[in-house]
Amino acid sequence: MANLEGANLYRADLQEADLMMANLQGAFLANAFLQKATLTGANLQTANLTSAYLQRASLVRADLREASLYWANLPGADLVGANLEGAHFSEGTRFPDGTTWTPDTDMARFTDPDHPDFWRPNAQ
DSSP states (O other), X not given: OXXXXXXXXXXXXXXXXXXXXXXXXXXXXXXXXXXXXXXXXXXXXXXXXXXXXXXXXXXXXXXXXXXXXXXXXXXTOBOTTOBOTTOBOOTTOBOTTSOBOOTTOOTHHHHOTTSTTOOOGGGO
């Protein structure tokens, strides 16, 4: 389990990286390339993921509390069980289904399998 707490990973190429259960709390991951990365169970509390490329990444049960996801690209990402409490989004944030954030976005649609409109990448 990697400990990258507070690390500066600006524009890092972490495509397909295995960061399962990694501690990335407070890490600076702006513009990082995380396509198809495994971040299952990772601690990303307060991490800066502004404009990060997270297409088809596994964020299952990831802790994203208070994370900055402004302009983040998440198409195809798996967010099942992710904790997004207090996470920050912008109108440029693209979600797993390709939609963009609005103040009315119901994040449980991506995180809670019991949600009536649940969306999961492999179901599409």
